[in-house]
Amino acid sequence: MCGGGRISSRLPTADDSNGAHVTTHAVSTKPAKRVVAVDRFLTFIRIFLVTMIVIGLLAFIWQQIDADNVFARWRNPGARGLTGDQFKGLLISGLSQGSMYGLIALGYSMVYGVLGFINFAHGEVFMVGAMTGFIASDKFAANGLWESNFLLCLALIMLMAIFFSTFTAILMERVAYRALRNSPRLIPLITSIGVSFFIQNLVLGLFGPATKSYPRLPEWLADQRSILTFEIAGTRILVLVVAAASMTGLWYIVERTKTGKAMRAVAEDKEIASLMGIDVNRTIVTTFAVGGAMAGVGGILWGLMFRSVTHMTGFLPGVKAFTAAVVGGIGNLGGAMAGGISLGSAESLAPLLILEPLGVPGVSQLKDAVAFTVLVLVLLFKPTGLFGERLSAEDRA
């Protein structure tokens, strides 16, 4: 999965092994790398974090084997451990949530690969998808169509969400980002923060601050099913299947079609791509459109799973999806999906597997903190992501 779709498949060059964060050192001609206090401090942080994780995990494992063990009860005397079913449940919920992060992360990753900046407003594209899904499904539910012909409704709201998300993504490229294509790299990032803020508050103004609830799903979908000893709610199966299908579709577009080839070429080098007769503008728009469509699908899935959406829905999933993209290696599409799934699982498992054995109370509140810690960990240990980033040389700097 991770070896497949990638925005640019360049050959490795000499500076690849250095990673991005040490480019300054690669350039300067110092005989030996100076070890400054900051480096010592960073080493300390690395060791500290890893030790904590290892202790937590060990305590958890001990606790599973023998709940009365001294080590297991050291920090958390009341520990009960997890049953197998609980563990499976957490894993499944992590996977399904992670696959949504993955779908959003694709948009971040593709735009970063092609234009070299973080489209901070991509989370808002996702929110627009979820919001569209709510409005449409609410109307369908009022008609009774939602009950009588759920699959048709699902297809329709999916299409509408894809349409509006894509539209939003294209519009923001045209209005905000196109003029900034050659400006210093922080400028488009700041612009995208503005765009994100604007869309959030526009949606707030248009549809009001109330939390919107999706209509109830039909029983046959929401029921628990038993597959391979896993008890899975039908909704989660749907999420996993749709995510896998979208990912395959995307992989096909990027790897097997001419448009995809153009995208990879533009990611590699815009100037040379345009010399080769590729319409760079159009390719960039396509990239935004495809990313927007994926976010739209993600939005609907989010709506079906959590059944609620507000104007702030896009913010946290957006930042986490970016984290997923970095975890998988930015610019690397398979990596984005894999990163999303790992992040989702980490988020649902780590609080109970690592934090609770360490004696931290109320661990479920720290879910979001876990996601950001994962980001920091990855950037500390492997800034190019787990599966390697795919960027053109100039974006790397």
Add this chain to the structure above:
Amino acid sequence: MSTMTATMPSSALDQDWRRVLRWGLICGGVLIALCLVGMPVELDRRELIERYLSLGYVSVLMIPILIGRIAATQVVLEGVESRKQGLYDLVTGLAVGILGGVSLSLLIVALDSWDLRDPLVNWSPKLFRFLTYENGIGFGLMAWIVTCGLLGMMGAASHVVPAMLRRVSGIVVLSLLGISVLEGAIEDLSEGFGLEWLTDLLYAKKGGLTLTSAILAGAAIAFVAVLTSGRVKALTTSYREKEGADRQKASIILFVVVAVLVIVLPIFLGKIMNELLANVGLFLLLALGLNIVVGLAGLLDLGYVAFFAVGGYTTAVLTSPNSPFFAPEMHFGFALIFVVIFAIVVGLVIGAPVIRMRGDYLAIVTLGFGEIIRLLFLSDWLGPYFGGAQGITNIPGVDLGFATVKGTDPRSVFYLVLFFCAIAIYVSWRLQASRLGRSWMAIREDEQVAETMGINTVNSKLMAFVVGAVMAAFSGAVLAAKVGSIFPTSFMILISIIILVVVIVGGMGNIAGVMVGSFVLIGVLGGPKQPGLLQEFQNFKLLIYGMLLVFMMLKRPEGLVPSARRSRELHQDEFLQDAWLKGDKPGTDDDDGETVGDDGGEEE
């Protein structure tokens, strides 16, 4: 868009219709979005000219003028002879305005025939009444098409009329708008000076100017504008051109005037205005710190609110008797020492891991830290120490011996904030020119070159983080003393973003710019929870902040009051191109492009 032609149109109707259609649709889209967001209806409650004009109508009527003006702007290409603007552009503006009006009319018809109130919360009879002036649908349709068309034409006409007329009418309209919108502030100020009779004369009882006073004030302003025309500009240029001792003298005079004004003014102001000034000061302090991190060192720190929180919580824990775990009930002054220490520590801890990251990764990771800190304060884990969602309450004011600074006395809070701001301004100003400040700017411009020149980039960047952190922590400390209680929700990421907007709109890397930015944005629109002068904008200010951020980045990334160096950086291409064009002009000496370029431009 780039095909705005050099070929001359043969008649006024020989328009580039696609362009007109596009701008017309944009105008219509903006108008409809504005109405559906609910801005006009909400602002309609505020009368500007009694019974004739409300802020709501102004917010709608402004759009065709602005878009008409933009649509009629001629793209002037260097070296291509430009067309004289006239009737042709008026037609463009008219058509754009009419299209906008038609869109509004369609909205009226739609409002009349369907009920979409379910998803669109502002789809209400109120909006319908607003759009039809309560005069029936037919009247509404005609009125909008005609008014918008005329206003569009007016916007376009601003390119055509003589510069003098444009300037004077612009000044009159803007100052009338200012006088009527800032009614509250002006009344408050005049009460302090004992000039109530003036405001009684000017404003109607229920608020808003009376028609007579509006006309008289307009005439008076026009008279003054004609009289002083050119003098203001001459004054500023003479200030700019002064050098050496003269410049210094002028700067000192300017500084003393501003300082005296800032110190004396609050005495004459009422509670609400002082509260407002205190908020502006708090955010100015934050913005000055962020200006060092983002503006000077070029590190986009989106989790800046973390330091604000550290300052607030440190003060709260150390001074409040209600602190749940450890309550030494220190004096504010002692607590400040610890605030500085903790700010430095947190600045280093957050700074160290991110310092080597790419600029955009740094932004997201700091955003993560900003969010983590809030989540930690909120969680059950640290709850026993920091009070969790209940926060820490009952924080005492600052006891200065002769007076106590408390939230109930905003004037004293303002002076406290002013004290910290003065320190922060002085420190920023001295740092800017120092070795450290210059190394920050070098890093911002090109990190690799800076390192090659022997700058220790890691330490310099960490210093930027630390200095910024200390300023934000001071602001947090003052906030704790002012509000008297601290909750995790006081430190949302939103604050980071608003401060970023303040710094960027004001002018990154420029102290004066940051000051202007906080006065204009926080003072007029308000902070995340604090109301500004335009309280009616409460629900729309975040929308406006977002729009401003995008607009500034697209049109004026160097900010309202740019720092010369920063704008050179941002417009490097244009500077090079200008130099090239000037150097390339025929009839001038090629050898020394710079000196000849200056007078070469005048002759052509």
